[in-house]
Amino acid sequence: MSDRPLQEPTLLLLTALADEPRHGYGLIQEIDAISQGRVRMRTGTLYGALDRLLQQGLIQIEREEVVDGRARKVYALAEAGRSALAAETERLRAVVAEAERRMAARRAPVTRPKGALA
Amino acid sequence: MSDRPLQEPTLLLLTALADEPRHGYGLIQEIDAISQGRVRMRTGTLYGALDRLLQQGLIQIEREEVVDGRARKVYALAEAGRSALAAETERLRAVVAEAERRMAARRAPVTRPKGALA
DNA sequence: ACAACATATGCCGGTCACCGATATATATAG
DNA sequence: CTATATATATCGGTGACCGGCATATGTTGT
Numbered sequence: 001m002s003d004r005p006l007q008e009p010t011l012l013l014l015t016a017l018a019d020e021p022r023h024g025y026g027l028i029q030e031i032d033a034i035s036q037g038r039v040r041m042r043t044g045t046l047y048g049a050l051d052r053l054l055q056q057g058l059i060q061i062e063r064e065e066v067v068d069g070r071a072r073k074v075y076a077l078a079e080a081g082r083s084a085l086a087a088e089t090e091r092l093r094a095v096v097a098e099a100e101r102r103m104a105a106r107r108a109p110v111t112r113p114k115g116a117l118a
Numbered sequence: 119m120s121d122r123p124l125q126e127p128t129l130l131l132l133t134a135l136a137d138e139p140r141h142g143y144g145l146i147q148e149i150d151a152i153s154q155g156r157v158r159m160r161t162g163t164l165y166g167a168l169d170r171l172l173q174q175g176l177i178q179i180e181r182e183e184v185v186d187g188r189a190r191k192v193y194a195l196a197e198a199g200r201s202a203l204a205a206e207t208e209r210l211r212a213v214v215a216e217a218e219r220r221m222a223a224r225r226a227p228v229t230r231p232k233g234a235l236a
Numbered sequence: 237a238c239a240a241c242a243t244a245t246g247c248c249g250g251t252c253a254c255c256g257a258t259a260t261a262t263a264t265a266g
Numbered sequence: 267c268t269a270t271a272t273a274t275a276t277c278g279g280t281g282a283c284c285g286g287c288a289t290a291t292g293t294t295g296t
Contacts, residue, residue, distance in 0.1 A: 007125065007282060008123040008283095009283070010282080012213065014217070015213065015217040019221075019224045020224065020225045023245095024244070024246095025243060034216055042284055042286090044247080044284060044285065045284065047245070047247085048246095048282075052282085068291080068292060069291055069292070070292080085221065089214045089217045089218055089221075095129060096207045096211055096214070098133055098152055099129070099132070099136055099203060100207055103136045103203065105137050122283090127254070141273080142273070142274065142275095143272060143274080160257095161273090161274075162254075162255060162277085166275095167254085170252095185273095186264095187263065188261080188263080188274090190274090
């Protein structure tokens with residue numbers, strides 16, 4: 001387990017699985033919807049990430065099914081994935097709060113009155 | 119300008135510069151403080167990121183100074199960096215909210231009470 | 237009948253941010 | 267005189283992500 005922070009596509013993947021299990025292609029559409037069309041996840045990213053997350057135990061294959069002659073694998077968030085997502089959102093919330101606090105508390109920028117100190 | 123989302127170390131860098139200009143080594147300490155010791159940025163990451171952010175116009179060198187015989191470069195958040203940080207926090211806030219909404223609204227996992235809805 | 241598109245999964249090569257190690261130099265503490 | 271803190275910088279390796287390609291079926295349009 002690399003304790004490193006989740007990257008954006010991975011975060012969105014876990015988010016898309018947080019309410020209910022979905023299959024690969026459905027995740028692409030869901031992420032498209034979540035982000036209002038800003039993030040169009042590539043299949044290269046998706047299936048690579050799914051393999052990785054499976055291996056890390058953050059997600060699991062809930063079932064495999066065939067719909068309209070097309071095979072599907074339905075992925076579900078594992079318990080480890082759920083706590084990882086919870087921890088990540090908590091951490092991000094803290095960073096966001098800190099960034100906004102600092103942006104509000106900032107000292108005067110580039111253009112500065114003549115008498116300003118070094 | 120790559121419109122790609124900022125990675126964690128980069129986000130923390132801009133955050134650490136949001137209230138006032140700082141020099142490289144000071145940024146490492148500041149990020150250590152912000153994250154309560156969880157993130158210890160490596161110099162390899164730092165100076166690489168600073169070069170990149172300079173080239174992208176998100177930060178700028180405010181001044182160079184010598185303190186106690188040691189040379190320093192003081193970096194400041196540029197206007198583009200400020201709006202990039204604002205946009206990023208906004209985006210992250212939305213993702214965090216969505217993730218938490220979904221975690222709360224989740225459908226029952228593997229084991230499910232008999233009367234539970236679909 | 238055929239083309240185009242949506243659904244669906246998967247691999248492979250390239251890029252680039254990040255990491256760990258290393259190098260350099262000065263000031264201070266023991 | 268050695269270790270630690272301050273301070274900047276470079277380099278090689280790793281791995282997530284991207285873009286492109288391949289494959290296959292179902293649906294819609296002409």
